Amino acid sequence: MSIYFETTRRDFLKTSLATAGTAALSRHLALAQAPAKYRRYSVTSQQGQKALVSYAKAIQAMLNLPADHPQNWFRNAFVHLMDCPHGNWWFYVWHRGYLGYFEQTIRTMSGDPNFAMPYWDWSDLAQIPDSMFNDVLTPVASAYERYTKDLQTFTAFIQPSLKNYWGKLSPAQIQQLNIRGYKTFDDMWNDVSGWTPTPMTGHLSHPGHFNPENTAFAPTPIARYLTLQNPQLSDSVKKNVSKGTVYSGLEPTNFATTYYQHIPIANPIKIGFNSSTTASHNTAPSKGTVFSTLEGLPHNSTHNYIGGGAGEGSPIPNGPWGNMTNNLSPVDPIFFLHHSNMDRLWDVWTRKQQALNLPYLPNSQQLPSYEKEPFLFYVDGNGKQVGPSIAKEYISMSRFGYDYEPGYGEEIIGKRNLVLAAKHPTASVEGLMKGNAATLTLSAAAIKTHLDSDTATSLFALVTVPRPTENSPNREFDVLVGAPADATNITADSPYYAGKVAFFCGMMHMSGMTDEATFIVPLPKRKEAFANLSAAAGNVAVTIRAVPSGGGASVLRAVTVQSL
Amino acid sequence: MSVLALSVILAFVTPQAGSTPAPTAQSRQAGDAREMTLTLPHALRKGETAWLLVTVGMIGHNQIQLTTQSGKDLGNISPFGIRSGQAAGTYTIPVPAEALSGRRLVLRLSVPQAGGLHRATTTEEVTSVRLVIQRFGNGN
Structure with missing residues (x-):
């Protein structure tokens, strides 16, 4: 129908005529804003390709840093493992902060003061860009082997420095980790090794077992499953990143999704741009979580397919899986191009709301809770702990002084609906x-x-x-x-x-x-x-x-x- | 401050505890998929779109493939960031207008397997499916 x-x-x-006039005015006002200092380009553009050269140089430098350096490549990935939100309304804003500081680090490590993270617009290119298979831009490169050849090697390299870091965490940071389910260092490390301290059914004499589902570590040879010879996303993932699905994900006008799952009313849901609200960004997704369309479909399935998640065309239906399937996914450099695109889509949605004179933040009752959420684990471009910061600081891209070269999704800006906003x-x-x-x-x-x-x-x-x-x-x-x-x-x-x-x-x-x-x-x-x-x-x-x-x-x- | 008009429950695979049971969708195993027919209360009107709310149980690294009876791909649920032993949450899947036949959507749910094969989902893997109408209005 x-x-x-x-x-x-x-x-x-x-x-x-009235609507077109309003939209035109909004666009005019948007154009009047001062240009950003940095511009994130599509990875397929000449500027995007040039940025990858600096990116690779910085990755090599970060790989060479000792494990106790906060900007070591793997230590940077642990910021994500220890604090990343998924399936809740802080998904976009937390990753904006994480990406923004990471971009500063790449400038420092590459010596390129103009570096800006390119974005991978999978709606236009449903395959890993060829350049992302070059040298250290893929986690299966030999440069990673000395650290990630196997779990024993990785543990020997990184665990002592992480234990030392854990011992110096503030009470507020420990509180955040507790919410996440990490009461002790071992709790966190179990999510790296896959060790599950409960016996398997029928093996009560054993103290526990390894569970591949909880193994964030991926050995070098299987760190990424897609190859230069087979870089394509599967047909089902292509559907999730298709323009139709992405466009639908940009359409909601509410900031967050609200689902009255257990209330017998006729109107059970307000679908929002963000996933559902939770009390903490460290609340793990589970039964009550409602994923927004963009997080639940293109974001999730792209992660999993690159990491070899089970399914159509996958070589490994039962694991072990590569980096991108879990919370150590920033070990794979494609992570940051993927999230640059997600961040770009948040910017598109925000400007769409502004053009329609609609709210682009939570409502006044919810906004204080949203804004004051503590993000305590970031590391800045100088390798310093950022210290206490809150979500409010990362809502605007001006915090990091960047904008985006237009990509797919811009079409929705100024369109109240397909007919009335005809340009x-x-x-x-x-x-x-x-x-x-x-x-x-x-x-x-x-x-x-x-x-x-x-x-x-x-x-x-x-x-x-x-x-x-x-x-x-x-x-x-x-x-x-x-x-x-x-x-x-x-x-x-x-x-x-x-x-x-x-x-x-x-x-x-x-x-x-x-x-x-x-x-x-x-x-x-x-x-x-x-x-x-x-x-x-x-x-x-x-x-x-x-x-x-x-x-x-x-x-x-x-x-x-x-x-x- | 409020969404203009919202949505309507259409069907559960299994009614949620504590709620008034909604009409149960006719669900059956059809080859390599579970098939059900969901019906909108009215045809989509101007400014309205149809969405599936698919609630997923503990499926680990498995995926749920959603297609229409004619094989049109609606999306692929691939949980990320879910700790072992946890349910995978609810996913919001847009339904293109052309996937509907009048007010009806015949939905097929399957789990992709190695070698390009599929199997039908179980009621533990997909615990609830709703087809709702959304009308995006003034936001919040």
Whole structure:
């Protein structure tokens, strides 16, 4: 079923102009902001590729640092293991801080004062960028082997310095770790080694067992499962990172998701841009967690597939898994390009909200709790512990002075909905009526654009049909595009089916009401609806009808197709 | 300050404890997937979108694949950051309008296996499925 609504042409034009004006003003104001000092580019751009050179240089330097240095490559990953939020409303803001300080470290370590972390826009490139298989940009490189050849080697290298670090943590940091479930150092290390201090069923004489599900450590050879020869995300992950899914994830207007899971009400959920609210960012995701679309789908599945998570095309259904499947995922350098893209999408969502004059933060009741959440484990670009800081400090990108080269998702900014926020509506094409059916001559290029986009619907029909009367009580009509004249029983899964238009007020007529109404219906995104498209040089003749849903001949009064 | 209008419960695989049981979706094993039919209370109206709320139990590193009866891919649930022994939470999956047949969605749930095979999910792995309508309004 397609999106549709009732309107009149006059109302449509009035609303369209007003909304377009507001959106244009918002965009103008946004453009008036001072440029950022640093710009994060797409990794596929020339600037993004150049940044990878500095990135690799810094990684090598961080690998060479001793284990007791806070900017050692693996020590940096432990900041994530010890403090990262997932499945709650601090997901974006915590990772913004983590990425921002990491970017400072890369500048220091590379000697490139202009470095900015590139982003991997998987909606445009559903594979690991080729450059990310070069040298230390992949965790299977030989440079990692001296530290991560096996668990014994890794433990000998990093555990003493981590124990020393743990012993110097502040009471506030210990409190955060306790919330996370780490009462002792061993609790945390068990998530690295996979040691589970409970016996397996039937082996009560043993003190515990190794559980691959809880093993964050990944030995060098299997640290990343995708290769230069096989860099593609699977088809199912491609669906999760597709433009359609990402666009949907940007649509919610609430900041956080609220799910009244156990309350028997008809409206159980307010889907938000962020995952569900929790009392602490260290609350581990579990039964009550609701993942937002962008965190739950593209974020999670990209992580897991790179790390060899079970599933389609995966070589290892039962583990052991690579780095990206767990909380030591920052060991894989692709982590930061992946999260740069997530951070970019938060920026896109924020600017979308601003353009619509909608809130982009939690509501006034929730905001204090959100803002004062303590983030206590960051390390800055000089290798110093940042010390006590709170979420509020990381809401704005100005904290780190960067912005983004536009990538996928910008399209949503300024669009209240697909129709009303049209930036440059093109000339409409009016249908030539003959016997309650219309023939329109549409540009083949416009149709191809409409069909090729897997997200936006660019062709809409303004369909005018009669209101129900005593003699003709039909209230619902199916709009058909390109259907054979003798076709019957056209259902919603037909390629010719554009949508259903309906009157909700029966035959009641209010003062001034006309005997017909106009609805906006997206044209089908199926090529069967546009016969001869492939052979058409310039224009394609398209027929449109509106038939009563219960059957019968077309009652179409008029139709105009608008391209947005 | 409030969302204009929200959503409607459509179906549970298993009713939640403490709640009024909603109509139970007809769920059956169909080959290598569990199949159920969910129905919207009304066709989507202007500004409305359909979403699945899929609540997942303890599945470790397994995944849940969601498709329509015709094989259209709706998404892939791949838990991340879940500690061993914990349920994987609820996932919000957008449902494209073209995946609906009128008010109905025939949903297939499966667990990808090695070699490109799939098996049907169990009721422990997917504990609840709801199809809801969202209308994103003024935010918060």
